[in-house]
Amino acid sequence: MELEVLGLSGETQLVYTALIDLPRSTASEVADACGLTASVAGRLLSALVKCGLATRSAGRPPRFTAAAPDTAVTEMIQERERRLDAARSLVQQLAERHREALRISDPNIAVELLTGSEDIISAVRRLTGGARRQVRAFDRPPYVDRPGSNLENQRRRQRTGIAHRVVYDREAVAWPGRLRDDILPSIRTGEQARVRAELPLKLVIADDRLAVIPFSLAPGGHSAAYLVHRSPMLAALEALFEAEWDRASPLRDTRAQGEGGPGHPDADTLALIRLLASGCTDAAIARTQGWSPRTTQRRIQRLMTELGAATRFQAAAQAARRGWLR
Structure with a gap:
């Protein structure tokens, strides 16, 4: 019976x-x-009254009327969904405790597998x-979470003195609105940012x-990830980050820093130079700077x-x- 999923037996559904x-029966x-x-x-009708699917009159003998299904049954469905959500939350908490307990009991465990976007986030x-x-971070699409969703938490951490060093892939910088609404505000509160044409x-x-890396570099591989604990693998990831950091071009909020002056390019030109150095395409530069394609080409040629x-x-x-x- 279809309503068994809500905890109603076949006989209870039959009576309902x-x-x-048969109203007032x-x-x-x-x-x-x-x-x-x-x-x-009578027993089944009393059960229906108890769960809100029927009402009972006060007369003798009592008469029963079904509650409106679109209200009563929907409310039962919503209650079951709330209980399922609570169960999911408990499972996530228990899973985290389970992983932590395994890590503590066996400190040689170097890598954990994370599955599902919620677990990764x-x-x-x-x-x-x-x-x-x-x-320290490499930032490149695709994204599990919306870019910029963690901006306020990051700015709060930066204000407490926790350093953030991020190397952005050029596709991340060219993501519509990303530079203006996320990257530059982070830089203004202390993030050290650099850009590379392509990150691995x-x-x-x-x-x-600790570190988190994708499970796979293939399309869709970001739907699972590895959590890497202190180990030779983590040391290798740290070395990789530092090597890419040294090769990357600085990304600064030139307007906030007031760069420019005699013998020095203005803020827009500095931004253009850094985007060119990172390997950004004309289209990516135009999106990032809010310029038209023709303006972008004209500025590049003039520079x-x-x-x-050549x-x-x-x-x-x-x-x-x-x-x-x-």
């Missing part, structure tokens, strides 16, 4: 269905309609929230204790002419020689 067609009348004894029908938030000195993987490291460069690579190299990419 009959009662819908006695237990005997319902029993006759359902082929049950009066005592069984929860692990990353615990990891960053538990950092005491610094958080997504990565978050808290201090020198290359000023620097005497290619974008040469333009970035000339800018570096002039000290514009520090």
Whole structure:
């Protein structure tokens, strides 16, 4: 029977269905309609009253009327959903305790598998929230959580002195609205940001204790992840981060820093140089800076002419020689 999922037995559903067609019926009348004894029908009707699916009159004999299904049954469904949500929450808490207990009982466990976006998001938030000195990260699409959803927590941590160093893939910088609404506000509160044309993987490291990396680099591989504990593997990930950090180009809030002046490019030109150095395409630069495609091409050509460069690579190299990419 369809309503068994709500905890109603087949006989209870049979009585409720009959009662819908027989408002203000006695237990005997319902029993006759359902082929049950009066005592069984009376017991089932009382159960319906108790769970809100029927009402009982005060007369003798009492008469029963079915509650409106679209209200009463829907309320039962919602209550069951609330209980399921509470059960899911408890399972997540128990799973976290289980993982932690295993880690403590066997400190040689270096890697845990995280499955499902909620599990991954929860692990990353615990990891960053538990950092005491610094958080290091590679940021690149695709994303499990909405980009910028953790901005306020990050800014709060930065204000307490926890350093954040992030290397952004050029696709992350070019993500619509990402630079203006997420990256630059983070930089203004202390994030040290750099950009690379391409990063090998997504990565978050808290201090020198824990890291999270994708389960796979294949499409869809971000739906599962590894939680890496202190181990040679974590040391290798730290070395990878530092190597990419050294190769990356600084990404600064040039307007806030007031860069520019005699012999030095203005803020827009500095931003353009850094985006070119990171390998961003014209379309990505236009989205990031809020320029039209024609304006972007015109600015790039003017910059290359000023620097005497025939290619974008040469333009970035000339800018570096002039000290514009520090």
